[in-house]
Amino acid sequence: MTVKQLQKAKSKNIRGLLSTATGCLLGASTVVQAQSEAGWETDVAVLIYNETDRVSAFEPAISFKKTYDDDSVLGIKLVYDALTGASHNGAAVSDEVQTFTRPSGNGSYATQSADVPLDDTFRDSRGSASMNYEQPLNRFDKVIYGGNVSAEHDFTSMSGSVSYLHDLNQRNTTLSAGISFEYDQITPEGGVPVALSEMQVNTNPQVRAEDSETRTMTELLLGVTQVIDRNTLVQMNYGFSQSSGYHSDPYKIVSVLNADGSLDAANGLNGTYIYENRPDSRTKQSLYVKAKRYMQGNIADISYRYMWDDWDVSSHTIDTHYRFNMESNWYIEPHVRYYQQQAAEFYRYSLSNTEVVPEFVSADYRLGDMTAITVGAKLGFKVAGHANSVRLEFYQQSGDETPSEVDSLILQYNYQF
Template structure:
């Protein structure tokens, strides 16, 4: 009560001085009213190079994600954003962590089992606080992140600073993030203590090269820098740089490898693991890129993007994309887009039975192989600045509907459908 009384007294004194001096204390709010974003996406993929089964096998996966993002103005200068969501997936490849269930079909890397690892859900909670200076030229932010799924838990935090200057023609941004993650390793079933199956066939005795990981944590640290500049009435550009360092268990415990110097052993049609992937316990990544937006006219904008990526695992990659928003009317805009990606292989990538057991590091994860990809997409946005349509006390401001198709040179293909809506309070 004492603290509350002091706060009330200070408020009254400040109000009284403002009245006495005849000052106008009104300041435009950073966010006028609360906003709610409802987001949903559905993702589907398929391929024949599953890392769970040593680089050969089904990659069929479906994922449905829904989240709600609430932006709340705390006062004229401060905004709190809370993002909560859940992602539920079903994966044929991860089901083969234990392919020897009671399914009527013979165990095979090209078909899903019905084991417990076939499906899972990831839940995340991400609050962000932003404070803007009185002149609105500086923005400070702080955020936290928590996510959890069956075999992985992530805790993160970070902060950022944005500064506008040169009559707001130039913007500089800097941010950092820290993620402290931990595994609950789910090793391939045949590598677990006590595994025995009389159906094992092969020449000799099945004796895999496997030792459980001692370190089950993964820490990631990132620093992001960006600068954007209005270059003319129609042209705006930006440059960004990220520095990312990772330490700890960077291998995925349930991804099998098969060695060229080991005999092959099977149960039914499923080859038993010779070991699991082994990757270095540190990784340093440097993406650097640029955006260039050109306002062709009142109806068409060209949004281009390029990024170069390099890391100390031997991967280098190029990404280029173009999006061309086309304004059909005051309320409807189309968003055709295209993205091209190309990367080299990691130093530790080997196809199935190409690595030897004498190597220190090896993986058959085709995400670390050399490949190129194409992504094509189309989106449509409905926007009503007056938010005329109402749902309870909130007005409908925007509806975004997007579809993207992805094709990779190693045969992986996928598509994603997403829907987003934004509601604003009165």
């Protein structure tokens, strides 16, 4: 998963809200947070993400939480992302030098023989603010309201959500239901390219449609959390989402090659490249199961998620943590995550100039067959009564084609007071 994907995932409030609510039941936040005299808990975090020869990100974040006398809880989070580096533009690897026009239409860049085509001028920054408010209705019911706003130079997103939780069976069972709505506006550099149009040399006008496009998404999540015994809890969720509008990536292209795989010069470039086109709607469903168990002072949890959609994408995710609690408020928590994905029905690494261009096509490796594994650990400790943690993880992604090969390092530091 790239940084861009991580950013978009953050805008899905409903999953975060229900995960937070269930996480409290599961004891996910087992580090005791100190409160200031005003009753606010503060968490400051800095994340560094680095892909080998590709994208790097620096992300500071701060969150605040206050619990009131009526047990209602207000949470606020502010995040800033700064991204630099090189991003794959979708073109196929070639044994020839390739030249591309920049997204703005001003200038060009080149990729050397046998190199993955990367736009090395990739720059982006994002600011986001989110808030959620948890309101108990009585001993057994509560409602959580959430909202999020985020903005980049070419992307703006606004979302809101509401979730309802009900305890029963002597509070050993919690039922949850939530709904969210998201509105996105995409304003790419140089305008929105006409789908399936050919890239032109930078001295020619580029084929553009509108200055911006929009997308909306509605998501529903149903869940149940069950106490199995005094040491074991199980969580199960079903998610359904429906989105409509502009789903293409305006910066992604698809190579159109000769029958022998060589470049086919056109439009003043030494190759032929068309802008991708994805369907204007997407329906996704998911099933999620998580178990958490307290074992002789330590905490183990494992989760599995299966996702499928009407683009023919399906994925399996297995995520495991084991927290070793040590003396003097220290702990270490190893983490292993495995992800496997089946490609979208319209994913193509490249096209041939002898075939009819399909209605929908994308060479974005994020829609292709892929396997990824994350391995790392988090170290937690206290200094002067305040909780600290450091997380170091390695992410490795592989697929059928060279652009899918991604290695990255993730380092995060948290300080709670």
